[in-house]
Amino acid sequence: MMNEEIPDLNAFDDASLNAAFGELERQARNADGEINSEAAVEAFRLKWLGRKQGLLNEVSSRWLKAAPVEARKALGIRFNALKAVVDGLLEAALGSGPSDAALAAEAIDITLPGTRRLTGAEHPITRTLNEITRVFAALGYSVGVGPEVETDYYNFECMNFPPGHPARDTQDTLVVAGQERKPLRDRLLLRTHTSPVQMRTMEAQPPPVRIVIPGKVHRNDAADATHSPIFHQVEGLCVDTNITFSDLKGTLDHAMKALFGSSVKTRFFPSFFPFTEPSADVQISCIFCGGKGCRKCKNSGWIELLGCGMVDPAVFAFAAEKQPGYDPKKISGFAFGMGVERIAMMKYGISEIGSFYAGDMRFLGQFA
Numbered sequence: 206m207m208n209e210e211i212p213d214l215n216a217f218d219d220a221s222l223n224a225a226f227g228e229l230e231r232q233a234r235n236a237d238g239e240i241n242s243e244a245a246v247e248a249f250r251l252k253w254l255g256r257k258q259g260l261l262n263e264v265s266s267r268w269l270k271a272a273p274v275e276a277r278k279a280l281g282i283r284f285n286a287l288k289a290v291v292d293g294l295l296e297a298a299l300g301s302g303p304s305d306a307a308l309a310a311e312a313i314d315i316t317l318p319g320t321r322r323l324t325g326a327e328h329p330i331t332r333t334l335n336e337i338t339r340v341f342a343a344l345g346y347s348v349g350v351g352p353e354v355e356t357d358y359y360n361f362e363c364m365n366f367p368p369g370h371p372a373r374d375t376q377d378t379l380v381v382a383g384q385e386r387k388p389l390r391d392r393l394l395l396r397t398h399t400s401p402v403q404m405r406t407m408e409a410q411p412p413p414v415r416i417v418i419p420g421k422v423h424r425n426d427a428a429d430a431t432h433s434p435i436f437h438q439v440e441g442l443c444v445d446t447n448i449t450f451s452d453l454k455g456t457l458d459h460a461m462k463a464l465f466g467s468s469v470k471t472r473f474f475p476s477f478f479p480f481t482e483p484s485a486d487v488q489i490s491c492i493f494c495g496g497k498g499c500r501k502c503k504n505s506g507w508i509e510l511l512g513c514g515m516v517d518p519a520v521f522a523f524a525a526e527k528q529p530g531y532d533p534k535k536i537s538g539f540a541f542g543m544g545v546e547r548i549a550m551m552k553y554g555i556s557e558i559g560s561f562y563a564g565d566m567r568f569l570g571q572f573a
């Protein structure tokens with residue numbers, strides 16, 4: 206196929222070659238102003254360098270083949286020069302690159318802050334619960350867990366709250382409906398304390414026992430600034446031969462110092478719990494005023510923090526039904542229980558117990 210834009214070449218002397226290649230170079234340079242878009246650049250490339258119908262291909266096949274041997278070198282030099290001109294024009298057209306507007310649209314501002322992923326953190330209740338657990342783990346205690354939906358037997362009866370005992374009224378809770386036909390001891394309720402796990406642990410293993418029991422408990426308490434119908438406890442149980450009240454005092458004194466600082470003092474007051482005898486309330490010296498007296502401790506210098514006592518022989522008698530090793534004549538033990546929310550509120554200066562459960566990120570973010 207003849208290409209009309211290729212001039213005729215009738216002789217192969219220098220003058221004729223110069224004229225013919227000069228004409229082609231002029232054509233190429235004339236097109237320069239028009240190759241200003243992507244499509245135009247591609248059209249120019251196809252016109253000159255296309256494999257099938259490109260002008261340079263045509264020139265090569267028409268002129269080079271027709272040229273006598275002695276003229277081929279001169280023709281080749283001019284051909285390569287013309288190709289260099291075409292390549293140069295293409296390169297220049299491509300080099301001008303995309304428009305400023307296109308660049309601006311794709312621009313990335315590397316000075317902008319990146320996308321930050323929120324890091325997870327322990328909830329203050331979980332954190333406090335773990336802190337308490339760690340203190341006792343260091344003393345050789347293991348961790349026990351038990352069901353939150355518990356039977357009347359484990360929650361009350363075996364903890365020495367017999368049916369009709371007035372202490373049951375202080376731990377009113379939600380009961381599962383439709384169980385009237387069951388014997389009282391088998392009826393299900395939401396546990397009011399973690400103490401049932403004491404019995405479940407003793408039934409599962411002979412003495413000695415050293416265990417802490419963290420967990421969620423439920424009571425029919427009206428919610429206010431310091432009470433919630435759902436809260437958390439850490440319970441502790443230690444059973445062995447020759448466990449005395451001194452061991453209990455020493456253990457809790459150490460634990461309170463580990464949790465609140467070595468300058469904290471403890472003192473014990475007589476109290477009542479059905480499952481311990483004798484029972485005591487434990488106070489620590491006020492961590493806010495150091496014992497001088499302030500608003501937080503109601504000017505007493507002391508803050509009541511947990512309950513404890515020596516395990517009541519009646520509780521061991523229940524355990525001995527399945528594990529004879531819990532003979533109250535041969536072994537003794539102590540138990541204690543503390544509210545996790547109360548300790549967390551003191552440690553972190555939180556005044557509303559509801560803050561723990563509201564899921565407000567502004568509150569929770571402080572613990573990240």
Ligand SMILES: [Zn+2]
Nearest residue numbers: 491494499502
């Ligand atoms: Zn105080």
